[in-house]
Amino acid sequence: xxxxxxxxxxxxxxxxxxGSGVSRATVSLVLRGSPLVHADTRxxxxxxxxxxxxxxxxxxxNLRRRxxxxxxxxxxxxxxPFFAEFAAGVDDAVAAEGxxxxxxxxxxxxxxxxxxxxxxxEHQPAGVILSPAEHSDGERLESALGTQAPVLVFNRELPGxxxxxxxxxxxxxxxxxxxHLLELGHRRIAFFGGHADSSSCRExxxxxxxxxxxADISPQPQWxxxxxxxxxxxxxxxxxxxxxxxxxxxxxxxxxxxxALGLMxxxxxxxxxxxxxxxxxxxxDIPEAALATPALxxxxxxxxxxxxxxxxxxxxxxxxxERAAQRTIAPVRLLARASSCAPLGSA
Amino acid sequence: xxxxxxxxxxxxxxxxxxGSGVSRATVSLVLRGSPLVHADTRxxxxxxxxxxxxxxxxxxxNLRRRxxxxxxxxxxxxxxPFFAEFAAGVDDAVAAEGxxxxxxxxxxxxxxxxxxxxxxxEHQPAGVILSPAEHSDGERLESALGTQAPVLVFNRELPGxxxxxxxxxxxxxxxxxxxHLLELGHRRIAFFGGHADSSSCRExxxxxxxxxxxADISPQPQWxxxxxxxxxxxxxxxxxxxxxxxxxxxxxxxxxxxxALGLMxxxxxxxxxxxxxxxxxxxxDIPEAALATPALxxxxxxxxxxxxxxxxxxxxxxxxxERAAQRTIAPVRLLARASSCAPLGSA
DNA sequence: CTGAAAGCGCTTACAG
DNA sequence: CTGAAAGCGCTTACAG
Numbered sequence: 001x002x003x004x005x006x007x008x009x010x011x012x013x014x015x016x017x018x019g020s021g022v023s024r025a026t027v028s029l030v031l032r033g034s035p036l037v038h039a040d041t042r043x044x045x046x047x048x049x050x051x052x053x054x055x056x057x058x059x060x061x062n063l064r065r066r067x068x069x070x071x072x073x074x075x076x077x078x079x080x081p082f083f084a085e086f087a088a089g090v091d092d093a094v095a096a097e098g099x100x101x102x103x104x105x106x107x108x109x110x111x112x113x114x115x116x117x118x119x120x121x122e123h124q125p126a127g128v129i130l131s132p133a134e135h136s137d138g139e140r141l142e143s144a145l146g147t148q149a150p151v152l153v154f155n156r157e158l159p160g161x162x163x164x165x166x167x168x169x170x171x172x173x174x175x176x177x178x179x180h181l182l183e184l185g186h187r188r189i190a191f192f193g194g195h196a197d198s199s200s201c202r203e204x205x206x207x208x209x210x211x212x213x214x215a216d217i218s219p220q221p222q223w224x225x226x227x228x229x230x231x232x233x234x235x236x237x238x239x240x241x242x243x244x245x246x247x248x249x250x251x252x253x254x255x256x257x258x259x260a261l262g263l264m265x266x267x268x269x270x271x272x273x274x275x276x277x278x279x280x281x282x283x284x285d286i287p288e289a290a291l292a293t294p295a296l297x298x299x300x301x302x303x304x305x306x307x308x309x310x311x312x313x314x315x316x317x318x319x320x321x322e323r324a325a326q327r328t329i330a331p332v333r334l335l336a337r338a339s340s341c342a343p344l345g346s347a
Numbered sequence: 348x349x350x351x352x353x354x355x356x357x358x359x360x361x362x363x364x365x366g367s368g369v370s371r372a373t374v375s376l377v378l379r380g381s382p383l384v385h386a387d388t389r390x391x392x393x394x395x396x397x398x399x400x401x402x403x404x405x406x407x408x409n410l411r412r413r414x415x416x417x418x419x420x421x422x423x424x425x426x427x428p429f430f431a432e433f434a435a436g437v438d439d440a441v442a443a444e445g446x447x448x449x450x451x452x453x454x455x456x457x458x459x460x461x462x463x464x465x466x467x468x469e470h471q472p473a474g475v476i477l478s479p480a481e482h483s484d485g486e487r488l489e490s491a492l493g494t495q496a497p498v499l500v501f502n503r504e505l506p507g508x509x510x511x512x513x514x515x516x517x518x519x520x521x522x523x524x525x526x527h528l529l530e531l532g533h534r535r536i537a538f539f540g541g542h543a544d545s546s547s548c549r550e551x552x553x554x555x556x557x558x559x560x561x562a563d564i565s566p567q568p569q570w571x572x573x574x575x576x577x578x579x580x581x582x583x584x585x586x587x588x589x590x591x592x593x594x595x596x597x598x599x600x601x602x603x604x605x606x607a608l609g610l611m612x613x614x615x616x617x618x619x620x621x622x623x624x625x626x627x628x629x630x631x632d633i634p635e636a637a638l639a640t641p642a643l644x645x646x647x648x649x650x651x652x653x654x655x656x657x658x659x660x661x662x663x664x665x666x667x668x669e670r671a672a673q674r675t676i677a678p679v680r681l682l683a684r685a686s687s688c689a690p691l692g693s694a
Numbered sequence: 695c696t697g698a699a700a701g702c703g704c705t706t707a708c709a710g
Numbered sequence: 711c712t713g714a715a716a717g718c719g720c721t722t723a724c725a726g
Contacts, residue, residue: 057410064705064706070449104438104448359719384696411702
């Protein structure tokens with residue numbers, strides 16, 4: 001923290017009052033745009049404000065008024081473009097309402113998460129948007145967060161927490177992707193990639209199963225391939241799709257875009273042409289998806305809009321603190337591109 | 348901003364003093380870890396702190412002590428992974444010193460930049476890290492920034508500004524890439540992509556020219572191809588490299604990775620095999636660079652380390668406000684990968 | 695080692 | 711419409 005002797009003497013309301021021959025109260029009224037002060041007085045004060053280069057000390061005002069003009073934003077992984085976009089969306093919406101963002105990045109560490117929250121709470125945010133680290137524990141967070149500020153949890157459900165919650169519609173997204181492949185004429189459709197124990201993977205598999213069931217297809221166990229959510233592991237696991245030659249799938253709903261791009265690589269290495277011999281879809285719409293060859297059909301989640309939405313929900317809650325906690329599921333949409341072709345030999 | 352009636356009554360030092368039978372001054376000393384207070388008293392107060400769920404009001408303390416515990420971070424484009432990583436690095440280093448980050452994203456708009464800075468300055472940051480928007484004007488920013496807090500400018504030079512400055516070594520990076528191609532045996536080397544009027548492009552071209560000149564090669568004008576810094580335009584411009592059939596280049600130093608990946612696409616479309624028929628290098632080391640086929644030789648700039656470095660420089664300046672403004676050029680390094688092959692027909 | 699008092703920069707009833 | 715006074719939650723000389 002900064003050393004007192006380094007802080008140059010700031011211009012205060014007292015300086016302005018002295019300089020323009022009015023009381024501090026009047027200066028304050030001018031600053032807050034009160035209609036009570038005479039236009040001439042206002043003009044005089046405003047000139048003095050400009051002349052002395054006054055900058056408002058909002059912390060002091062917040063202290064006196066018992067208000068807050070900041071929102072804490074705690075992100076599990078800012079280097080992930082998805083969350084960076086989310087943060088940009090939060091900043092957008094929050095700035096439009098006159099709030100400032102107090103940022104904390106936890107890098108997926110629950111310990112850092114606790115430390116960061118404790119530090120941010122000391123700055124009296126009006127609310128907190130928390131995208132939890134993996135394995136972070138809701139109950140322990142409650143003590144770090146206290147009850148002063150409302151909290152909105154994003155993306156990952158927090159066991160044992162009773163706060164507002166915003167998440168993507170994983171289930172519906174996977175269902176949309178699967179239905180799209182069904183409409184193209186595929187019947188043997190795999191679900192490829194991801195760790196089945198992660199909640200997002202579980203939800204996406206569920207949506208996949210929903211769609212198949214609605215089409216009277218029972219998903220074969222060998223159509224469900226687990227991989228690490230990385231390009232490399234996805235590429236390496238691609239031949240597993242074709243183990244049972246007779247009923248090998250003709251298409252795959254992939255856990256996410258990264259996995260889908262890895263699968264494309266793997267298919268190509270096997271001499272199969274994605275988007276021609278084999279159809280596939282991703283999830284997330286990362287920038288590369290549109291640029292891949294073939295372009296990847298995927299589910300857009302629009303992280304920036306999610307950030308704005310999270311901010312709106314929090315601001316609403318700040319206004320109505322007594323309302324019951326709320327779960328919001330954000331819409332997702334299908335982006336059909338070249339990677340989802342019709343099955344070979346279909347009309 | 349939040350409405351006063353929503354702020355639940357906070358626990359204050361007065362409550363703790365009352366609850367533990369000491370004066371507020373003593374509670375304050377306990378909070379700040381002073382050795383002046385007796386161990387028993389300390390224990391008693393700490394128990395009360397825990398019991399009442401006290402949370403320190405750092406703004407009030409900052410007001411009284413005339414200190415600040417925040418740093419403003421203003422980013423031109425948070426959705427760019429390079430800057431998101433940079434922000435993560437800043438947060439890292441700044442949090443380690445007990446500061447909190449006040450985030451602002453300008454989305455490359457000079458107007459928003461001014462608004463964001465004005466709003467952040469009202470929160471009395473101890474310093475400001477500013478990655479300027481394109482076309483933002485140093486002189487106009489000075490008035491928004493005032494003289495209260497020291498400023499560190501990152502990445503883009505601000506005409507007319509006299510603040511600390513941190514930038515990448517664009518010139519040296521391009522020189523490294525060019526030298527690498529020369530060592531592989533190339534003699535006809537292009538500089539491909541980017542707008543020649545951007546400062547980073549100019550600096551990179553300079554490094555390219557330096558290396559060629561040191562090798563007694565005079566760069567041909569037709570080896571220097573301008574493009575928008577996008578994959579699409581780079582792909583579309585790739586045949587321009589081979590216009591002069593006789594002395595067509597065998598390799599290209601690309602403005603950045605995005606352009607290099609676009610060039611790869613363009614080459615492939617023409618039936619040339621990048622990394623085999625033609626060598627190329629990028630700049631930035633974006634995540635895709637390592638994953639491309641062939642993997643892209645590039646210049647790593649390590650944005651997260653740059654963020655930490657920016658924070659260090661600012662904190663240093665906060666400690667020594669009187670020191671003269673300082674220009675720092677951050678190191679870059681060559682990552683040789685498969686895309687930079689030897690010329691065809693060389694041993 | 696502890697307490698009473700003043701003050702950081704602001705705002706807000708309350709008088710006038 | 712303007713001013714004097716009190717107070718937000720903290721810290722810090724200064725006494726004791």
